[in-house]
Amino acid sequence: MGSTEPLRLAGVGIGALNGIDLEVSPGEIVCLSGASGSGKSRLLRAVADLEPHAGEVWLGSQAQSQTPGHAWRRQVMLVPAESHWWAETVGEHFEVQPEDGALAALGLEPEALTWQIGRLSTGEKQRLGLLRAVSREPRALLLDEPTANLDDASSQRVEAWLTECIRTRGWPTLWVAHDQGQIARVGRRHWRIADGRLAEVAHAWK
Ligand SMILES: Nc1ncnc2c1ncn2[C@@H]1O[C@H](COP(=O)(O)OP(=O)(O)OP(=O)(O)O)[C@@H](O)[C@H]1O
Numbered sequence: 001m002g003s004t005e006p007l008r009l010a011g012v013g014i015g016a017l018n019g020i021d022l023e024v025s026p027g028e029i030v031c032l033s034g035a036s037g038s039g040k041s042r043l044l045r046a047v048a049d050l051e052p053h054a055g056e057v058w059l060g061s062q063a064q065s066q067t068p069g070h071a072w073r074r075q076v077m078l079v080p081a082e083s084h085w086w087a088e089t090v091g092e093h094f095e096v097q098p099e100d101g102a103l104a105a106l107g108l109e110p111e112a113l114t115w116q117i118g119r120l121s122t123g124e125k126q127r128l129g130l131l132r133a134v135s136r137e138p139r140a141l142l143l144d145e146p147t148a149n150l151d152d153a154s155s156q157r158v159e160a161w162l163t164e165c166i167r168t169r170g171w172p173t174l175w176v177a178h179d180q181g182q183i184a185r186v187g188r189r190h191w192r193i194a195d196g197r198l199a200e201v202a203h204a205w206k
Pocket residue numbers: 015034035036037038039040041042043
């Protein structure tokens with residue numbers, strides 16, 4: 001299922017952040033950066049309806065405040081920096097099998113879905129957490145440092161796979177990143193949180 005609907009934050013406020021207005025078009029990646037503790041993760045949690053907040057979030061004409069939390073999060077999917085696993089094997093966490101080639105694109109072995117959770121490295125957990133989220137075919141993505149635990153080569157492989165998924169499905173995406181190189185590669189727009197404000201950063205590459 002693709003999406004042709006924008007994600008729109010209207011007057012969102014959480015913690016020290018207030019009055020955030022931001023529209024992300026279908027298939028667009030907006031990067032968010034800011035110092036540690038500036039509120040990036042909390043902002044994503046507000047957009048995912050995981051924390052009480054001021055203002056409204058819209059997915060097309062659908063309002064977050066009028067949608068049950070679980071139904072909202074099924075569509076506006078948050079992938080936290082640290083993924084959660086509850087069953088014994090990787091495959092048990094997948095409602096839908098990942099599409100052909102996805103494991104290889106992420107640098108994972110074909111039998112990774114049969115692996116025990118206990119054996120997963122931090123980076124394997126991160127890549128499998130992303131694959132699980134994408135396999136559920138949401139309508140918007142919220143990515144919290146999706147390559148934080150990966151080496152440069154894996155990071156660029158994951159970036160390439162994610163950007164292709166986002167482009168072909170048309171998901172509006174908020175992507176928290178620290179690395180300027182990554183921000184330049186994936187984001188058409190970049191917003192930075194500083195002093196409790198979200199401000200757009202102008203870059204030379206645009
Ligand atoms: N439920 C909460 N209630 C009150 N304060 C919170 C809550 N959750 C987080 N905070 C605080 O809000 C601030 C922002 O936290 P957040 O996790 O969004 O930071 P961040 O920008 O994602 O940082 P990092 O880059 O280190 O992950 C921090 O000072 C944190 O301690």
